[in-house]
Amino acid sequence: MADIPSDLTDVGTHHGNQPPTETGQTVRSPEGPDPSTADAQPSSALFQVVRAPSEDQLKIRVHSARAEPSPPDEGEEIGTYRTEEALRKVLADANVDGWAAVFEDLEADRVLVDTDVNADHAWIGQARYSTITLFADAEAATTFAENHERPLSDR
Template identity: 65%
Template sequence: MADLPEDLSGVGTHRGNDPASETGQTVRSPTGPDPNATEAQPAPALFVVVQAASGDRLSIRAHSARADVSAPEDGEEVGRYRTVEALRRGLAGVEMDADVAVFEDAEADRVLVEDDVSADHAWIGKPRYPRITLFQDSDAAHAFAEAHDRPTPHP
């Protein structure tokens, strides 16, 4: 008791009210994830879907999962998706009857035109194709592909 300040008495008892043992409050803890479930997986990419200002095409760009992507300058953003499944669900709900796609193949450094493409196409969401452009008109898709098919010369 040597640590008591000089103005306090070292002798005495507490005369305040005793704290209540029951507070009358119910405390709930949120339910956590199931420990037997599969482990969380990081998002593979950020998929940004943009409707062109002209309304004639839809563009899907794949970015790094941590990329900070600004709003598009030349069109209206339709959505951002973190998984391929979410991207496919988002494309299924788009009001565009896109059946021709131009896939930019990053590995082969070329573009490919695929007819009869739907949201379930096997190439959608693959890292090999970082940019996909969907068209309503086959001629417009082929013209777009020809204008953008510029392979980079390799030494």
């Protein structure tokens, strides 16, 4: 404490203006994974889940990991998810077991239909499929795929 000027005491309290306790701002910090459980892994994609105006259809739009997706033109956004596990949990909560899905494959420029999908389906979460549309009715999925701009694949 040798750098304290001689005219100031080295003991005492601050008598100046106190900082405001309320700043008018709300600060939120999302909870991340426990750092002691595993190493952090970069996200490969951002999954945006949208419920169509008809309750029996969900759409998963896959974006690059750093994208900031725009709100959907139609329907209600359920949320955006950075991990396959989070996406699968939301689909399980939406009870999509037994639904049909139309997978848009950008690499092959085609759409694929699978009439028996669940939240753990192997293709869900792969960045190869830019959009996955889930239908409660298999016939609606087939009709959607037949009318799609990309050709329907026979696998």
